[in-house]
Amino acid sequence: MNLEYDADEQSLLSQAADVFRGIAPLDAAGQKPSVWRSLVDAGWHDLGADVERGTLAAGLAAGVFRAAGHQLLVDQFTSGAYLLSALATHVQDEPDRAHVAAALEQRPGVLLGDGRGAAVPVVDAGAREGYCFGAQGEIDVYRVVDDGGLVLARWLGAPPRVQARPALSPSVATVTVDGDEWRPMRLDLTAGDLPGIETTALLLHSAALIGCAEELLTTTRDYALNRHQFGAPIGSYQAVKHALADVYAANTVAWNAILSAVAEGADTVTAPLVARYLAVEAALGSARAGAQFHGGMGFTAELTVHRFLKTVLDGGQRFGSHDEFAAALGKEMVSRAC
């Protein structure tokens, strides 16, 4: 058993963190414009899959996505980007790696299909519309078709229509394409590989979410140190510090559950369900504490904390409600007990 990154892996994660930290800061609207271009320019757009560095194992990719989460990049990547990155951790050989790299090279991709389901239906030959997170500006559209083997198809037609959802978060949108202008790239994968790919996507996104939750805790801790009431920092009062300790514990447990789930030899059915439930629960806990302990300022758009809150709220429901993952875990254990 080994759950530690070696020196080379730690170096790469440190490099990733430096790059992500240097990406353009939030603008006045709370957005990070041109992030995708910045990531492409920095050579980190593909996250889980980089041709020069070689395809990353899922465990290391999780560390990269966690670092991205720390810099609030969680929702800069669409559900499709997570799936494509997950796909990249599964393909080993050319030309598949080149195909996936090509799919990731320009802009964040939207993978058509309803990304809200607990099992993400990436095989959906007839899909024309996708509900997605992270669709901002120009995007690429993909779909995966099961044609006896998996085909990754890129949309070449007219620019897709991106309609923002009437939600508080600007990152949620409906994406629609018309016509049938797809460029297929056949992969050496079958539909039987999809559950594993979807699971990897789920775990990579969970890692990004925990990175975001950890950063939110740091932000809240800093606020609690600087905000004084009754002559002392509010972070000195047990009502505040104990709640933040609980958030710290939940984040720590969730990250370690993710490490256990992405590691070789993990139970591929239950471990991802455990990790996903704990990650979303921890992230929501971070959000609640962040909103509460920033006081009135947490309800304004003047501090970046609101971006963390919305990222967690959006992200927590991506790939499906975490309650559904808990129910799936319970049901699986009941069936195993029979």
Added chain:
Amino acid sequence: MLTLNETEEEQRFRAQMRAWAEEHIPEHLRWREDFDSLQEIDRILAAHGLLAVSWPAEYGGRALSPTLELILTEELGRVGVQKAKSPSHSGINNLGPALIAHASPEQLAFFLPKILAMEIKWCQGFSEPEAGSDLASLRTTARLDGDHWVVNGSKIWTSGAQHANWIYALVRTGTPEQRHRGITFLVFEMGSEGITFRPIEQITGGSDFCEVFFDDVLVPKANVIGEVGGGWPVAMTLLASERLSGRHRYNSFRRQYEALAASLAGESDAHDLHRELGRAIAEVEGMAALGRRVESLREAGGDLGALPQVNKLWWPVAHQRLTELGWKVSTARRTDPSDWYFDWLAARPESIYGGSAQIQRNIISERFLGLPRAPRPST
């Protein structure tokens, strides 16, 4: 490469231990929690050199790696041996590492063989009626008089005092104002003149712990572990081991959630119950993930950071929620809730002993989040 897979050596060891446990742990001792049964299991383990496997070989251990030790714990757990509840646990897993870190060569030569041979059964004298979470305010005193310390005061929540023949205790040898710097770690025999104890009846009906009274108890001067006035670091070493003890309990918690899952068999449309069960399982499995990480870090010689505190904060709450769910499901199903009722009660002190949840939160928030200590009321 992150991996949960075991090396060939680990796989071989697991197979050996599985076969050994099946052969040597009798059916009538499995899943028993009474003192006599647990002691009998300890004797079997001791006879086969499996009691202190992580101790260095020079002290009679087998110097097993953290992973091999965990494998042994898991395989014993499979046949219902809960090492965390065994009479030897306090001496082997808690005091042993503290002695090895702080005791003199003479003390090691005297105590460790006796602990291994189960000649000494320990109880822990830390908490007092007026010193619970605020352990550094303890009032039991030890005054040097010639070649002896004279101990006066009392301890409470002393697990297994009625079975122990030795006690390790924190006593005040300095002034109260010195707080933790005036505390010394003493070891002495429970049969010493001037020691009395009173078992305390628990809400579960048992009496696992006692109140212990010291009335001019004479303790040899040499029975100090570490330095006089330097007992606090010894106690912290000991508590660090104790706070990792959740890993010994996972098998028993897993058995409980599997029993709960089995009770829902045939209810394929019980969505709400499945969700609640899944939440409880996820929390217990989160504890298992923490345990794996601790073992991985120990194996790699890495810094555990806040993991001991997070572990001690997490697993009791996970277990308490699981037992509460079991009790709710059992009563809602109109099945006999006795076992879950008992388990619910029995799980309550888990978030108190070994440093309460509130103490763990203080440590996490102050040491690892860098938040200030709570304002103290002016006196």
